[in-house]
Amino acid sequence: MNILILGSGGREHALAWAVMQNPKCDKLIVCPGNAGIAQIAECASFDIMDGGAVANFAEENAIDFVIVGPEAPLAVGVADRLRDAGVLVFGPSEAAARLEASKAFTKEICDAANAPTAGYGHFTDAEAAKAHVRSTGAPIVVKADGLAAGKGVIIAMDEATALEAIDDMFGGAFGGAGAEVVIEEFMEGEEASLFVLVDGEDVLPIGTAQDHKRVGEGDTGPNTGGMGAYSPAPVLSPEIEAKAMDEIVKPTMKAMADRGMPYQGVLYAGLMIKDGQPRLVEYNVRFGDPECQVLMMRLGAQALDLMHAAAEGRLSEARVNWADDHAITVVMAANGYPGSYEKGTEIKGLDALPEDSMNMVFHAGTTEAQGSILAAGGRVLNVTARGTSLQEARDRAYAMVDAIDWPDGFFRRDIGWRAL
Ligand code: AMP
């Protein structure tokens, strides 16, 4: 099989690494890729937001299967263009990608499916939104409806913060994403993520994970894309996972199919768990980043067979071959992230690290120049290890982190603390 992966982050490096281990992969191209991906696959350069360009590239390069990493191309219909051109693709249609691209749409589907989630109101007018906040009180959650790169959610612990957030959103702070606002009940509990493959009809859970969103140790400071993750998530016990599948995932997937927009791809369910009951926080229509890195570390080569089965509508015959293992990833980020940071600083010591089925450094934002690896983004490396216990995996991951010589980067020393 000739395979094309779209994307350039640690998620896509992990996907490429897993896919390459499967003997069914004859050739792998990643667009645009990064310096780590370039060490294991061919990298191409075209606009992954342009469905026509992606379809042309796939046809010219005899691509048999396309895996879409990030949500942005899905939200503009790149998977639809590929399907129109007869190319097999892993990833939902533009219509189904609204499960991530519109929070109001997701709430409506949850209502139709009777899936447990936060109570909410949906507003296109600031005054009505404010009246809702005044009548409900704080804490309360204010969300821009559309895609806002993870920044469109304000958890307001007091009313004034909520009112200010409403003004900001309708004032254009999140561009078009804030033209509509969803206001939600604040849910308490512990958050965890459940990853499920869906082929339009059947569903197959492929793992659980928890990430650390805050930049600082002890889960403090501003939010980031994620400073580390581990899998499995102990809070998602088999019983709670089964509840989440039966009460949330299966009914919402059925509601999507009933509306003529069957979902195909990976569904990332962000859950809030309290007193044994999961409730949906949000859906994403892609793998989490960095959660994908720990899932791929655990699944290895079978990840390709599973994604391929989802794309071909064969999930009912697919099985996950589970090992009783744990994986963890520690993000190394450029000093200053998630604020402003320098690019182009050199990272040394990577060549001496092990690269095997238990230890991998996945690259997120890197480039290569004259044989050196340079930082090229905020989140730069995902130092990932697998073990028979979380503690063992964690010890090995931090041993690798400590062997990396990058004075311009930082990381959190406490990834996995909640699970340990
Ligand atoms: P979202 O982009 O909707 O996942 O929101 C980002 C983060 O905000 C989530 O991962 C939660 O930590 C938090 N969050 C979102 N909605 C709620 C809610 N209704 N109650 C409590 N926390 C929430």
Ligand code: GLY
């Ligand atoms: N790590 C969170 C996300 O990918 O959305």
